[in-house]
Amino acid sequence: MSKNPEFIENAVGRRVPTVVNGKDQIPFLGVGAAEPRGFKHAPPIRSCRDYAGDGDKRAPDLKTALQQCGLEDGMTISTHHHLRDGDAVALMALNAAAELGVKDLMWFPSASFPSHAPVIDLMDGGVVHHIEGSMNGPLGRYCSEGKMRGMGVLRSHGGRWQAIQDGEVHIDIAVVAAPTADSFGNADGSHGPSACGSLGFALADSIYADHVIVVTDNLVPFPCIPWQIQGNNVDVVVEVDSIGDPAKIVSGTTQITKSPERLLVAEYVARFLKDAGIMRDGFSFQAGAGGIALAFVEFLKEQMKEAGVRARFVRGGSTQYLVDLLNEGLTDYILDGQTFDLAAVESIGANPRHVATSPFTSYNYHGKGNFASMVDAVVLGATEVDVNFNANVNTHSDGVLLHGIGGWQNCLFSGCTILALPSFRDRIPVLVDEVTTMTGPGELIDVIVCERGIAINPLRSDLSDRVRDSSLPIRPIEDIKAEVERLVGGPPAKARLSEDPVAVIKWVDGTVLDTVWKVTDY
Amino acid sequence: MAGKAKQGSKSRGEAGPLGDDVRSDLHVAVEIVDSGGTHVEIRSKVGAMYGDSIRESAEAVLKALGVRDARVQIDDQGGLPFTVAARVEAAARRAGAGTHTHVKGDPRPERAVEREGPTARDRLRRSRLYLPGNQPKLMVNAGLHHPDGVILDLEDSVHPDEKDAARLVVRNAIRCLDFMGAERMVRINQLPLGFEDLKAVVPEGPDLILIPKVEDAQQVTDVDERIRGIRANEGDGHVIWLMPILESALGIENAFEVASAAETVVALTVGLEDYTADLGVVKTQTGAESLYARTRLVNAARAAGVQAIDSVYGDVGNVEGLREWALRSRALGFEGMGCIHPRQIEPIHEAFAPTAEEIDKALTIVAAFDDAQAKGLGVVRLGTKMVDPPVVLRAQRLVENARRMGLA
Numbered sequence: 043m044s045k046n047p048e049f050i051e052n053a054v055g056r057r058v059p060t061v062v063n064g065k066d067q068i069p070f071l072g073v074g075a076a077e078p079r080g081f082k083h084a085p086p087i088r089s090c091r092d093y094a095g096d097g098d099k100r101a102p103d104l105k106t107a108l109q110q111c112g113l114e115d116g117m118t119i120s121t122h123h124h125l126r127d128g129d130a131v132a133l134m135a136l137n138a139a140a141e142l143g144v145k146d147l148m149w150f151p152s153a154s155f156p157s158h159a160p161v162i163d164l165m166d167g168g169v170v171h172h173i174e175g176s177m178n179g180p181l182g183r184y185c186s187e188g189k190m191r192g193m194g195v196l197r198s199h200g201g202r203w204q205a206i207q208d209g210e211v212h213i214d215i216a217v218v219a220a221p222t223a224d225s226f227g228n229a230d231g232s233h234g235p236s237a238c239g240s241l242g243f244a245l246a247d248s249i250y251a252d253h254v255i256v257v258t259d260n261l262v263p264f265p266c267i268p269w270q271i272q273g274n275n276v277d278v279v280v281e282v283d284s285i286g287d288p289a290k291i292v293s294g295t296t297q298i299t300k301s302p303e304r305l306l307v308a309e310y311v312a313r314f315l316k317d318a319g320i321m322r323d324g325f326s327f328q329a330g331a332g333g334i335a336l337a338f339v340e341f342l343k344e345q346m347k348e349a350g351v352r353a354r355f356v357r358g359g360s361t362q363y364l365v366d367l368l369n370e371g372l373t374d375y376i377l378d379g380q381t382f383d384l385a386a387v388e389s390i391g392a393n394p395r396h397v398a399t400s401p402f403t404s405y406n407y408h409g410k411g412n413f414a415s416m417v418d419a420v421v422l423g424a425t426e427v428d429v430n431f432n433a434n435v436n437t438h439s440d441g442v443l444l445h446g447i448g449g450w451q452n453c454l455f456s457g458c459t460i461l462a463l464p465s466f467r468d469r470i471p472v473l474v475d476e477v478t479t480m481t482g483p484g485e486l487i488d489v490i491v492c493e494r495g496i497a498i499n500p501l502r503s504d505l506s507d508r509v510r511d512s513s514l515p516i517r518p519i520e521d522i523k524a525e526v527e528r529l530v531g532g533p534p535a536k537a538r539l540s541e542d543p544v545a546v547i548k549w550v551d552g553t554v555l556d557t558v559w560k561v562t563d564y
Numbered sequence: 565m566a567g568k569a570k571q572g573s574k575s576r577g578e579a580g581p582l583g584d585d586v587r588s589d590l591h592v593a594v595e596i597v598d599s600g601g602t603h604v605e606i607r608s609k610v611g612a613m614y615g616d617s618i619r620e621s622a623e624a625v626l627k628a629l630g631v632r633d634a635r636v637q638i639d640d641q642g643g644l645p646f647t648v649a650a651r652v653e654a655a656a657r658r659a660g661a662g663t664h665t666h667v668k669g670d671p672r673p674e675r676a677v678e679r680e681g682p683t684a685r686d687r688l689r690r691s692r693l694y695l696p697g698n699q700p701k702l703m704v705n706a707g708l709h710h711p712d713g714v715i716l717d718l719e720d721s722v723h724p725d726e727k728d729a730a731r732l733v734v735r736n737a738i739r740c741l742d743f744m745g746a747e748r749m750v751r752i753n754q755l756p757l758g759f760e761d762l763k764a765v766v767p768e769g770p771d772l773i774l775i776p777k778v779e780d781a782q783q784v785t786d787v788d789e790r791i792r793g794i795r796a797n798e799g800d801g802h803v804i805w806l807m808p809i810l811e812s813a814l815g816i817e818n819a820f821e822v823a824s825a826a827e828t829v830v831a832l833t834v835g836l837e838d839y840t841a842d843l844g845v846v847k848t849q850t851g852a853e854s855l856y857a858r859t860r861l862v863n864a865a866r867a868a869g870v871q872a873i874d875s876v877y878g879d880v881g882n883v884e885g886l887r888e889w890a891l892r893s894r895a896l897g898f899e900g901m902g903c904i905h906p907r908q909i910e911p912i913h914e915a916f917a918p919t920a921e922e923i924d925k926a927l928t929i930v931a932a933f934d935d936a937q938a939k940g941l942g943v944v945r946l947g948t949k950m951v952d953p954p955v956v957l958r959a960q961r962l963v964e965n966a967r968r969m970g971l972a
Contacts, residue, residue, distance in 0.1 A: 302705070302709060302905065302906035302907060303705045303708065305907065306708060306709065306906075439612075439613060440612045440613070467642075468587060468588050468609065468610060468641065468642020469588070469610045469613075469614055469642040469643065469644055470610055470613060470642065493705060493708050494708065528676060529644060529676075529704065529741075530614070530644060530645070531614065531617050531621075531644070531645040532617065534610075534613030534614060535612065535613050535614070535615075535616065537612060537613075538612070
């Protein structure tokens with residue numbers, strides 16, 4: 043971390059560093075303002091003459107594979123989160139690097155989970171220099187306390203693709219966990235004992251990294267069908283006993299919230315889509331796997347049946363609840379970014395209308411368009427929202443890193459972006475004067491739905507007009523906030539943060555949207 | 565709970581739940597000592613944001629109770645201010661404060677909502693949502709679900725050892741929470757313990773008191789007189805209604821006397837768990853075993869000019885069962901029933917609402933009656949049919965009810 047970093051105020055008034063981990067940065071310029079130039083990054087030219095003609099790329103273990111890929115001090119190793127909290131491959135790869143005695147690696151996961159907490163030891167021991175990717179739980183606290191040598195860089199799923207594609211991040215070695223693979227390196231996520239669904243998060247790495255290692259616990263004879271990852275991009279294949287804990291890779295069933303208040307929020311969201319005329323034949327929506335989002339799907343489903351309405355496609359975070367929509371003919375397709383439960387994994391493996399997507403198709407800034415802006419409505423969460431509709435998903439109100447960005451920023455481009463959340467958690471208000479960390483600018487956030495009412499962004503007077511006659515409790519955001527503050531005993535004291543940056547929040551275009559500061563008391 | 569003192573301390577008291585799985589509540593330990601002033605130590609998940617507020621609240625409550633020297637340990641999981649004040653007061657009282665020491669002020673928290681005027685005697689009472697008196701977390705959002713009434717329960721949902729603590733939570737809740745137009749009811753304990761409850765909550769002006777296990781008129785008049793006595797000190801003429809709960813064979817036998825016992829009785833209701841236990845029969849989904857008791861109650865209530873309100877439906881997951889029960893209940897003459905979960909409110913409101921057909925028919929009859937009145941005709945006709953006066957009366961009542969539900 044630079045001792046005396048320089049800062050600049052960006053287009054939304056946030057103070058951001060001009061240099062991060064030795065690289066010059068562009069401050070956030072405004073939504074759609076960054077104009078990328080030049081050519082896409084490319085991996086080195088390879089030749090089939092250097093790979094075995096019989097297609098067998100197996101190495102006996104990860105250590106050997108890493109050596110074959112030329113692992114050195116200071117390199118960037120990437121891994122992916124399609125195995126979620128059950129992933130064993132990221133730690134396997136980083137520990138193998140540690141055994142080889144290398145230092146100062148940059149770990150570039152598509153997301154990290156609590157099970158990755160042992161990376162703290164590798165950072166303390168000098169093997170890993172810093173992390174660019176989501177940090178939560180113990181890793182989030184470690185970074186927030188300023189213990190990481192480099193600065194954390196948090197990117198959206200789309201932003202990660204952008205950074206790889208425009209060369210902002212150069213991946214030396216990508217390690218791809220594969221629930222099924224052949225010895226050529228073709229890999230699939232929808233079959234095998236550790237099946238997880240889509241491998242979309244690893245796709246960019248497989249195309250742009252200098253070297254690609256596929257790690258599998260289910261090696262099948264060529265060809266591995268379908269090949270979500272193409273073996274033609276893969277250098278080495280390693281067979282291991284287990285790539286992870288299946289119980290933590292997918293949940294047996296995803297749980298709908300039982301909280302009466304959260305059910306009320308979910309019901310309000312569904313009714314809003316109906317009253318605003320968004321729920322109509324051929325519409326589309328995206329909802330994640332959180333308790334409120336799942337309940338929302340159930341309420342919406344009843345409404346769709348009642349109205350005789352069918353969606354053209356839904357986007358997930360797929361779960362049993364989306365699969366039911368598909369099987370009951372209430373949607374033509376599921377375009378799946380991530381597969382959360384057993385029913386969804388089975389469905390993606392068996393139903394051709396349940397389609398695996400990647401951040402390229404869904405979210406990428408450097409694509410010639412992407413799906414996110416084509417979705418009619420998206421239902422998301424947040425830890426804080428301010429009166430200008432800016433939202434925070436990264437830090438807790440005390441400033442500690444809590445969550446990654448995921449696809450959240452990318453989804454803001456939908457036709458109607460709805461944040462569905464409780465107005466306070468325990469005693470902590472979710473509606474605030476100014477967000478602790480800005481993950482999304484308010485101009486893209488259209489509707490806030492909480493148990494005390496629905497606030498529509500004044501920029502979306504068209505939406506307000508459409509729900510003019512609705513019986514829903516539509517109120518100014520300031521009113522709801524004032525009501526919550528009366529209940530919790532006034533606005534919260536501001537988090538006491540230092541002047542030391544520990545991480546930056548990137549916008550979808552690679553510019554710096556906000557800074558995460560070292561926490562002072564914990 | 566008030567443990568005996570170690571050296572140098574007078575006594576010690578604790579209140580509130582302890583543990584990591586506690587949400588929106590707190591544990592408070594108060595040790596009253598001989599000297600050294602008051603020291604409040606706070607461990608709170610919201611400490612960075614509300615630590616100062618928790619400290620101020622604790623100090624204010626202790627000061628009001630006349631405690632000058634105390635060691636206080638607070639383990640907070642995000643309790644709201646009305647809960648913080650209630651738990652600190654309960655712990656301090658259990659340590660002997662307020663009884664052994666001179667009370668200088670009133671430890672109640674600052675009033676956060678305006679006290680509303682009394683509710684109408686015959687207001688809609690389709691749904692009343694039970695809220696356990698010692699679980700402040702469930703009270704905070706109860707009004708959002710728009711039940712016709714909320715019941716802050718001090719009786720069966722509160723452990724005998726926690727009655728004192730629950731009383732303070734309920735008192736503070738009435739003082740500080742906005743129930744968004746729901747009638748604010750309190751179910752007190754069986755007498756004589758119920759008199760202690762009245763002392764705590766009646767000054768806050770709840771709208772209605774539910775009296776459990778009523779078997780004769782005297783119990784009702786006792787409660788009514790006690791309430792009048794307490795309200796006399798307040799001097800604002802705020803009326804508090806009564807809803808006796810009949811929960812035994814004897815109570816059902818005396819239904820009419822109970823309903824007529826005081827001017828302030830606005831409704832009669834029944835507790836089927838205790839009633840079926842008294843009869844020695846099993847409570848079933850369809851309620852055939854309590855049909856006599858319920859119809860007898862409806863008749864007595866009507867004879868006394870008060871509302872008949874049904875018991876609760878216990879299977880929260882079974883919405884269809886609830887709907888059927890509520891429809892039968894309305895058909896028997898009940899005007900509402902209890903809810904044990906917010907998701908039961910809407911099906912109950914739907915079931916107790918007249919259907920569109922019923923409303924249309926009633927509107928036609930009322931219009932024919934008005935027409936006949938305007939023409940000075942003694943007989944109301946609808947087409948070729950004559951409409952009897954009781955039919956007109958029923959239609960008028962139905963239309964009035966539908967208007968209050970916003971349906972006509």
